[in-house]
Amino acid sequence: MKTMPLHGAYSPVEMMTIAASRLLSNDDVCLVGIGAPSVACNLARLTHAPDLRLIYESGTIGTRPEVLPLSIGDPELCETALTTISLPEVFRYWIQGGRISVGFLGGAQIDRFGNLNSTVIGDYEAPRVRLPGAGGAPEIASGCREIYIIMELSERRFVERVDFITSFGYGEGGNHRAELGLDTRGPTTVVTDLCILKPHPVTKELMVRSIHPGVSREEISGRCGWPVRFFDPEQTPAPSTEELRVLRDLHRRTEKAHAEDAV
């Protein structure tokens, strides 16, 4: 866990997680990606959205883990779930069936139109880096009503064009989603450790709409792989004492549980 405070008494990663958690509402049915999305989603459940229904790809529905899972199928998720369903049921009835309001994803690479790459860096046939691949992401990206993305901002991750489209965002921009017959909204918010980006209403290019406290426009531009534009950005409210307390408690419980496992 990164705890180095840069802008006051919290780290940029904590700001990112908290800003992401605020996006979720009590009525959401959320398909949770592992890693950063899982932290943000559980923080939302433990603060302002206690009835938020969390679903992990492994089929655990309405799960309420006490500590963060390492994988999408940790026993903790099944033990605290309302019910557990099979994978075909997850993909057919829940994602394809339109029962998920938010898909919360991370990724290795994202481009200016919100397309995600988790397959390869370089050429597909002779990759420089072979990444894990698609998993559930392509159908989560097309089947959930909207997508939130959480990723740390860096030139390597935020690129002009992804090397491989694993999960379709807005393609080439504009009406590309509609042209492919998609009636879901796509990636409506991208939360980073410095700012929040949203697609332009017409072009669908991702633009900075909110800047975290103490962050400069130059820092954001310097860490984005395309000439990023600022669209009337506001300032992200700083983390509250309560948000920070709950987040740090969650990490502390998780580290303790995983340390016990290692013994």
Added chain:
Amino acid sequence: MPEAVSLATAIKTLLRPGQSVALEGFTHLIPYAAGHEIIRQGLTGLTLIRMTPDLLYDQMIGMGCARKLIFSWGGNPGVGSLHRFRDAIENAWPRPLEIEEHSHAGMACGYEAGASGLPFGVLRGYVGTDLIRQHQRVRRIECPFTGEKLAAVPALRPDVAIVHAQRADRRGNVLFEGIVGVQKECLYAARRSLVTVEKIVDELTPSGRMATIVPASPAMTICEVPFGAVPSYAQGCYPRSNAFYIAWDGISRDRDRFRAWMEAHGIVPECRVEELSR
């Protein structure tokens, strides 16, 4: 009443070099012991099928069992890369690995088609992705009623399916509890199958928490293999060793360290061990 066979006999009887085999288990009930037995018997040229080729397939690929891999997500869950899987794809070590890559939805659909006796499965999937551009095993089709464009994936019909479960009774009925993944579809899709179980009992007594029962079948062989899913877990029996999943990142990064670990744990072809000891 099916006769009890050992794991070694079951693998020897069921699986031949060059066949296709699916060892399923979505983060839970991963049939490690059976996979290790495949390595020990020196079976090669296999087409390995699995949605999430995690540590077990990393080991099997690194030991040279696989000619081809059909998969949808190849990582160490929550930890990072699979280094043996990457080395095979990036550097053809220890041998070239052909891949056929899908999304989870596509593979689950392929198993369902296989289990249903259909030639292909249909889904609203792969939309706008480059996955559909680079291989011939996902096709666009048109709904004959509405004209909607959909994706078709070929049925998955493994020669052999291998899964792990908590219990079987003496008649060969199998009880799974907890996260059930795609195991049932995989069993029904395969021509023949092997189920390793923690315990063979007189009566199946489901605890009531997400219990799935697969009835006995002549195509299904049962072996009692306690702790057969370690270091993954068996709900109600033992927990997942998250510490081992984290440690594997270091063990598997280096070819020599990987081989040394596999040899130290006796997960190498038996003939090789003899050669080495000569």
